[in-house]
Amino acid sequence: MNVHSQTAAQRLVGSWRYVGTTFDGNADTARGANPKGIIIYDVHGHMACHVAPDREATKAGLEPTGDEAKAALANHIAYFGTYSVDEQARTVTHHRHGSVQPGDKGDVVRGYEFTGDRLILRPVGTTQEVIWERIK
Numbered sequence: 494m495n496v497h498s499q500t501a502a503q504r505l506v507g508s509w510r511y512v513g514t515t516f517d518g519n520a521d522t523a524r525g526a527n528p529k530g531i532i533i534y535d536v537h538g539h540m541a542c543h544v545a546p547d548r549e550a551t552k553a554g555l556e557p558t559g560d561e562a563k564a565a566l567a568n569h570i571a572y573f574g575t576y577s578v579d580e581q582a583r584t585v586t587h588h589r590h591g592s593v594q595p596g597d598k599g600d601v602v603r604g605y606e607f608t609g610d611r612l613i614l615r616p617v618g619t620t621q622e623v624i625w626e627r628i629k
Contacts, residue, residue, distance in 0.1 A: 509627055
């Protein structure tokens with residue numbers, strides 16, 4: 494199907510590799526030089542997002558201590574749920590069902606833009622851009 498004849502919901506379906514985040518056009522370096530991530534949208538309306546910082550998380554024993562677990566989760570994003578697309582508003586809403594962050598449930602709305610093989614998600618009301626590249 495031609496990309497121009499697809500709906501935004503159809504274009505979202507697939508797996509996208511995390512490229513980076515910007516604020517006011519400036520690169521966000523909070524996750525290190527080379528963070529990794531993926532966001533997946535399936536045809537049934539399910540989604541999952543995971544972005545991991547570029548750093549090693551260690552633990553001294555078999556189980557992490559509270560401080561070790563807290564350090565490992567710093568700047569780490571991981572959630573899953575369903576999604577819906579509002580093509581008129583050019584937004585996708587992630588209906589989070591579970592998250593690695595305590596209390597991080599509910600809906601988040603993102604403006605979307607497709608640029609070639611890239612997807613740019615913008616949290617509504619911010620100057621933040623989260624850039625993803627389609628995995629082929």
